[in-house]
Amino acid sequence: MLTYSFTDTGSDCLYIHLYKCIKNDILSGKLPAGTKLPSKRSFAKNLGISTITVENAYAQLQSEGYVYSLPKKGFYVMEITTPSATAPAVSSDNFQITRPSGYQIDLVSNQTNPDNFPFSIWAKLIRETISEKSEELMAAPPCGGIMELRYAICSHLKAFRNMDITPEQVIIGAGTEYLYGLLIQLLGFDKAYAVENPGYQKLAKIYECHQVCYHAIPLDHYGMDIDALEASCANIAHITPSHHYPTGIVTSISRRYELLAWASRKKNRYIIEDDYDSEFRLSGQPIPTLQSIDQSEKVIYINTFTKSLSSTVRLSYMILPKHLLEEFYRRFHFYSCTVSNFEQYTLARFLSDGYFEKHINRMRTHYKNVRDAFLHALQKSPFASHIKIHEEDAGLHFLMDIDTSMTDSELLQTDIQHSIHLACLSQYYFKATPEIPEHTLVLNYSGLTLEQIPVAIDLLNRLL
Amino acid sequence: MLTYSFTDTGSDCLYIHLYKCIKNDILSGKLPAGTKLPSKRSFAKNLGISTITVENAYAQLQSEGYVYSLPKKGFYVMEITTPSATAPAVSSDNFQITRPSGYQIDLVSNQTNPDNFPFSIWAKLIRETISEKSEELMAAPPCGGIMELRYAICSHLKAFRNMDITPEQVIIGAGTEYLYGLLIQLLGFDKAYAVENPGYQKLAKIYECHQVCYHAIPLDHYGMDIDALEASCANIAHITPSHHYPTGIVTSISRRYELLAWASRKKNRYIIEDDYDSEFRLSGQPIPTLQSIDQSEKVIYINTFTKSLSSTVRLSYMILPKHLLEEFYRRFHFYSCTVSNFEQYTLARFLSDGYFEKHINRMRTHYKNVRDAFLHALQKSPFASHIKIHEEDAGLHFLMDIDTSMTDSELLQTDIQHSIHLACLSQYYFKATPEIPEHTLVLNYSGLTLEQIPVAIDLLNRLL
Numbered sequence: 001m002l003t004y005s006f007t008d009t010g011s012d013c014l015y016i017h018l019y020k021c022i023k024n025d026i027l028s029g030k031l032p033a034g035t036k037l038p039s040k041r042s043f044a045k046n047l048g049i050s051t052i053t054v055e056n057a058y059a060q061l062q063s064e065g066y067v068y069s070l071p072k073k074g075f076y077v078m079e080i081t082t083p084s085a086t087a088p089a090v091s092s093d094n095f096q097i098t099r100p101s102g103y104q105i106d107l108v109s110n111q112t113n114p115d116n117f118p119f120s121i122w123a124k125l126i127r128e129t130i131s132e133k134s135e136e137l138m139a140a141p142p143c144g145g146i147m148e149l150r151y152a153i154c155s156h157l158k159a160f161r162n163m164d165i166t167p168e169q170v171i172i173g174a175g176t177e178y179l180y181g182l183l184i185q186l187l188g189f190d191k192a193y194a195v196e197n198p199g200y201q202k203l204a205k206i207y208e209c210h211q212v213c214y215h216a217i218p219l220d221h222y223g224m225d226i227d228a229l230e231a232s233c234a235n236i237a238h239i240t241p242s243h244h245y246p247t248g249i250v251t252s253i254s255r256r257y258e259l260l261a262w263a264s265r266k267k268n269r270y271i272i273e274d275d276y277d278s279e280f281r282l283s284g285q286p287i288p289t290l291q292s293i294d295q296s297e298k299v300i301y302i303n304t305f306t307k308s309l310s311s312t313v314r315l316s317y318m319i320l321p322k323h324l325l326e327e328f329y330r331r332f333h334f335y336s337c338t339v340s341n342f343e344q345y346t347l348a349r350f351l352s353d354g355y356f357e358k359h360i361n362r363m364r365t366h367y368k369n370v371r372d373a374f375l376h377a378l379q380k381s382p383f384a385s386h387i388k389i390h391e392e393d394a395g396l397h398f399l400m401d402i403d404t405s406m407t408d409s410e411l412l413q414t415d416i417q418h419s420i421h422l423a424c425l426s427q428y429y430f431k432a433t434p435e436i437p438e439h440t441l442v443l444n445y446s447g448l449t450l451e452q453i454p455v456a457i458d459l460l461n462r463l464l
Numbered sequence: 465m466l467t468y469s470f471t472d473t474g475s476d477c478l479y480i481h482l483y484k485c486i487k488n489d490i491l492s493g494k495l496p497a498g499t500k501l502p503s504k505r506s507f508a509k510n511l512g513i514s515t516i517t518v519e520n521a522y523a524q525l526q527s528e529g530y531v532y533s534l535p536k537k538g539f540y541v542m543e544i545t546t547p548s549a550t551a552p553a554v555s556s557d558n559f560q561i562t563r564p565s566g567y568q569i570d571l572v573s574n575q576t577n578p579d580n581f582p583f584s585i586w587a588k589l590i591r592e593t594i595s596e597k598s599e600e601l602m603a604a605p606p607c608g609g610i611m612e613l614r615y616a617i618c619s620h621l622k623a624f625r626n627m628d629i630t631p632e633q634v635i636i637g638a639g640t641e642y643l644y645g646l647l648i649q650l651l652g653f654d655k656a657y658a659v660e661n662p663g664y665q666k667l668a669k670i671y672e673c674h675q676v677c678y679h680a681i682p683l684d685h686y687g688m689d690i691d692a693l694e695a696s697c698a699n700i701a702h703i704t705p706s707h708h709y710p711t712g713i714v715t716s717i718s719r720r721y722e723l724l725a726w727a728s729r730k731k732n733r734y735i736i737e738d739d740y741d742s743e744f745r746l747s748g749q750p751i752p753t754l755q756s757i758d759q760s761e762k763v764i765y766i767n768t769f770t771k772s773l774s775s776t777v778r779l780s781y782m783i784l785p786k787h788l789l790e791e792f793y794r795r796f797h798f799y800s801c802t803v804s805n806f807e808q809y810t811l812a813r814f815l816s817d818g819y820f821e822k823h824i825n826r827m828r829t830h831y832k833n834v835r836d837a838f839l840h841a842l843q844k845s846p847f848a849s850h851i852k853i854h855e856e857d858a859g860l861h862f863l864m865d866i867d868t869s870m871t872d873s874e875l876l877q878t879d880i881q882h883s884i885h886l887a888c889l890s891q892y893y894f895k896a897t898p899e900i901p902e903h904t905l906v907l908n909y910s911g912l913t914l915e916q917i918p919v920a921i922d923l924l925n926r927l928l
Contacts, residue, residue: 033797034790068632070786078632079606079793114602123594130587138578140775142543168532168542174638174778174802181645185673189653205798209649311604312805314638322534326498329543333497334669338638341776343804 001038001046002031014049015056022057024418026066026077027103033079037067105456106421107443110307110396115449116363117310121355122346129345137341143329145172145317145337146344152351153317159357161278163292163301169319171328174338176274176304176316177206182335183300183318184210186328187236187270194234196224198428200245200274203238216430219244223251226258237263238272241290243281246428246442248391248399256290263298270321275303277395279360280367297321305347308360315339315347367396370445370453377457383464397444399425402464408438411463420459465502465510466495478513479520486521488882490530490541491567497543501531569920570885571907574860575775579913580827585819586810593809601805607793609636609781609801610808616815617781623821625742627756627765633783635792638802640738640768640780641670646799647764647782648674650792651700651734658698660688662892664709664738667702680894683708687715690722701727702736705754707745710892710906712855712863720754727762734785739767741859743824744831761785769811772824779803779811831860834909834917841921847928861908863889866928872902875927884923 002025009017025031037043040058044051058075061067067075129137136146144150150167157163173179180203189212195203197216207214215232218225224239237259241251251259263269273290281287291301304316320328337344350356375392378384378400385403392398404411408424425440448456466489473481489495501507504522508515522539525531531539593601600610608614614631621627637643644667653676659667661680671678679696682689688703701723705715715723727733737754745751755765768780784792801808814820839856842848842864849867856862868875872888889904912920 033793068630068789070630070789076790079608079797109604111604112602114599117598117602119594119598123591126590126594127587130583130590134581134583135578138576138581138774138776140573140575144543166532174642174804175800177799178638178642178802189675202798209795211653306800310602312602314800314802314804325532325534326540329497331673333543334666335641336639336770336778338642338778338802340638340778340804340807343806 001043004047006047006049015053015060018047018049018053018057019060022061023066026061028418031077033077035077036073037075037077039074103421104419105452105459106447107441107445107456108421108423110444110446111311112309113447113449116366118355118359122350125346125349125353125355126342129342129349133345137345139341141337141341141344143333143335143337144168144170145339146341146348149344149348149351150317152348156351156356157319161275161289161292163289163319165291165319166322168325169322171318171320172337172339172344173316173318174314175306176276176302177202178338179302179316179318180206180272181210182332183272184212186324186332188268191235191268192233194224194229194232194237196239196244197430197433198247198425200240201428201430204430216433218433219247219249221249223249223255224259226255226262229259229262235266235268236270236272238274240274240276242275242278242287243395245276245395246397246399246423246425248393248395248397250287251290253287256293260290260294260296260298264296269298271299273299273301275301277307278303279308280364280396281393291319294321297323300324308363309347309356313343313347315343367446370448370450371398373450374443374445374448374453374456377453378460381457381461383461386464396446397442400441400443402439402441404439404464414463420456420463422463465507468511470511470513479517479524482511482513482517482521483524486525487530490525492882495541497541499541500537501539501541503538567885568883569916569923570911571905571909571920572885572887574771574908574910576773577911577913580830581774582819582823586814589810589813589817589819590806593806593813597809601809603805605801605805605808607797607799607801608632608634609803610805610812613808613812613815614781616812620815620820621783625739625753625756627753627783629755629783630786632789633786635782635784636801636803636808637780637782638778639770640740640766641666642802643766643780643782644670644736645674646796647736648676650788650796652732655699655732656697658688658693658696658701660703660708661894661897662711662889664704665892665894668894680897682897683711683713685713687713687719688723690719690726693723693726699730699732700734700736702738704738704740706739706742706751707859709740709859710861710863710887710889712857712859712861714751715754717751720757724754724758724760724762728760733762735763737763737765739765741771742767743772744828744860745857755783758785761787764788772827773811773814773820777807777811779807831910834912834914835862837914838907838909838912838917838920841917842924845921846925850928860910861906864905864907866903866905868903868928878927884920884927886927 004018004021006014006017012020022031037058038046040051040054044054058067062069066078068078069075147167149172150170153170154165154167157165173182189210191212193207193212193214194217195214197218204214204216215234217228217232223241224237229237241256243250259271263271271290275289289301291299299321301319302316305313306316371392375389378387378389388401390399408426412422412424423442425442426436426438429436468482468485470478470481476484486495501522502510504515504518508518522531526533530542532542533539611631613636614634617634618629618631621629637646653674655676657671657676657678658681659678661682668678679698681692681696687705688701693701705720707714723735727735735754739753753765755763763785765783766780769777770780835856839853842851842853852865854863872890876886876888887906889906890900890902893900
């Protein structure tokens with residue numbers, strides 16, 4: 001049974017202390033979703049406290065959504081998730097997805113800082129949309145989304161990524177996860193999908209949930225390993241060529257052409273190009289997308305406003321190759337667009353009135369400042385000689401090798417993990433991978449503020 | 465090749481006339497999505513007009529989103545859909561889903577009238593949400609949706625449907641179509657699904673898109689035929705017991721218990737209860753949901769705000785039986801909720817501040833007035849002796865038998881179909897059904913206004 005010490009409750013009363021202990025264990029993953037909590041009576045007996053104290057702690061946890069109760073059965077740990085791009089490894093069952101807000105410092109979640117969301121402009125645009133578009137707001141949009149937004153996305157992609165596409169190629173959906181599901185329906189449940197190893201483990205989970213076959217393909221320094229890809233029976237390669245998550249590898253131009261050539265060799269081969277954080281490449285030349293150099297219509301490009309605007313605006317899009325349009329519309333025209341008209345019209349205005357570009361520029365400066373300050377603080381830290389930083393140029397995270405005798409698993413189970421949320425590179429590898437590198441942290445600074453940096457350094461120092 | 469007459473262009477210039485002709489054919493389904501339009505030059509030659517005229521007409525169609533162009537290939541008809549609950553039959557390939565706005569009168573679409581949406585209240589609640597909830601709006605919600613909304617839905621279901629459920633049973637999603645997909649992932653791609661015949665054909669399409677096996681089960685007067693259901697190998701029965709679409713049959717209480725008994729007999733059997741328009745039962749006693757009389761946790765209840773609030777607010781929910789919660793959260797906790805926080809918080813307020821109840825009451829009165837006026841006008845019409853109305857008590861549509869020598873297929877291809885959008889009961893049957901009844905119209909009056917009734921009667925009169 002769970003046991004907590006009541007010797008050091010600080011100024012907290014007993015039930016609050018117990019509530020905090022359980023909450024921390026839920027947030028740290030020690031108590032995973034679905035775990036049954038001990039019965040009030042036996043728990044009270046075990047801890048040497050009154051049943052009422054346990055009852056109050058449970059009630060508090062329930063009202064805050066950490067646990068739920070089933071009549072006559074007891075209390076269970078609620079699922080507490082973050083729609084984070086940085087899902088933990090499926091390879092390590094101990095590593096639970098946890099709610100970022102439970103930590104002092106969160107270097108895993110890609111949740112955006114609320115202060116950075118352009119609330120007043122967004123509110124103004126919603127107001128304008130409601131007052132000027134009442135009829136359009138009530139009209140059923142085409143399954144691919146409202147035309148204004150699709151036109152605005154075309155212009156944006158032309159300006160930012162030099163991509164030449166037409167609005168009917170743009171398909172709007174409520175998040176990339178939804179679009180992946182739609183793509184499986186389009187490309188086929190009988191196809192085999194290739195994902196990156198290490199990589200974004202949520203992808204593999206989505207393929208698992210849809211009961212389709214997938215292969216984890218290793219990377220070399222230039223991107224996905226072409227020989228391994230060819231040797232697998234995969235039809236569809238799902239990759240992040242602009243900035244691989246989490247290693248930061250940028251797929252080289254020659255590897256890009258090799259991937260395109262791989263796709264061209266067979267009829268049913270496609271590449272899903274996930275361009276999830278290309279807006280935030282902080283240094284170096286922007287790299288052309290695979291989509292823009294693809295001559296054979298083999299690339300399906302996916303991107304999202306969830307990363308660039310807010311993790312809680314569920315709006316993503318994919319760009320289909322033209323020869324797939326007829327099949328897509330014929331088979332899926334009956335689906336309703338999953339994003340409400342209110343958000344589609346608001347975002348269309350946000351894009352076409354130039355606010356998005358301003359927002360991205362502002363955010364890029366903000367992230368550059370945070371990154372530079374964080375790197376500087378790390379280099380000046382007492383543990384500077386024990387770390388090595390790499391892949392700090394692109395996107396919103398970097399890697400840090402650390403000099404420690406702890407295994408990654410031990411490291412992630414230290415007490416300090418209650419205060420600072422960390423992920424190891426090893427968590428992004430699939431279970432069966434022969435040599436999984438240890439002692440490299442993946443530090444995501446998208447939610448970090450300048451004020452938090454000294455705290456983060458202090459916590460890292462205690463850890464190392 | 466397409467041919468249009470230019471003898472009666474009215475006051476329209478040539479290109480506008482051509483644009484209207486093509487638009488009408490797209491809207492009526494004569495030119496289905498994906499159809500290639502003739503090349504400008506050959507079309508011009510064929511019609512005896514200039515290439516510029518064709519070019520202008522195509523440009524107009526393209527700018528309005530009716531067609532799209534592929535470079536060096538030509539112009540194609542865009543998919544134009546309505547997220548209507550009243551999807552046309554898969555059994556009749558000629559019957560295209562068309563955009564309701566193209567008709568003078570639309571008796572097929574369930575699109576709501578913009579005048580009925582509570583814009584000012586909704587705008588006020590969005591404003592309040594943005595100003596008071598900036599932090600919560602940016603926080604990642606649990607995969608099932610924000611707790612406030614799930615609590616509010618529990619209270620609503622308790623008050624309206626006397627259902628006792630807990631918030632963790634409520635799963636929010638961007639439309640019922642998305643939730644069906646999630647349910648297939650939960651219940652299994654290897655299961656066989658039973659749908660109603662006649663029935664809501666979109667369901668069958670969704671099962672087809674997910675490549676799962678489904679059976680079309682006939683109905684008798686009391687609901688889904690139990691013997692046929694038992695004889696099929698179906699594990700999951702997907703039904704609309706409160707008000708069958710489109711026949712209006714209300715599943716009898718004894719059939720409800722038979723269905724529950726059917727589900728209890730095997731471990732993997734479940735019932736999906738789609739309660740899509742229960743808020744709008746206009747007469748008679750409300751019927752308890754299957755979910756509320758289910759003792760064996762075999763019912764998954766689904767409902768939507770898309771029908772009761774607006775067809776463009778993409779927000780639906782399902783109520784999972786408690787014993788499925790552990791599996792659901794364990795397998796799917798990594799999924800992000802597909803509805804943006806903005807809409808979730810706004811709707812939570814709309815529900816808990818009592819606006820939804822007021823809105824439903826207002827709409828019920830409105831629909832009752834429209835229905836009564838429409839029925840009255842039909843009974844006073846010149847063709848009153850040629851029609852028979854039934855199932856007019858519940859929901860937002862009724863059936864009307866008509867006395868005509870035309871087949872349904874002929875009827876739906878008459879010119880009058882350019883002006884009035886009608887559906888026949890036969891369109892809701894699956895292809896292989898032995899005896900499909902003809903000469904019954906399904907009249908959906910949810911988008912009809914009192915002012916439109918004389919026009920509708922006039923158009924029906926010309927048809928009959």
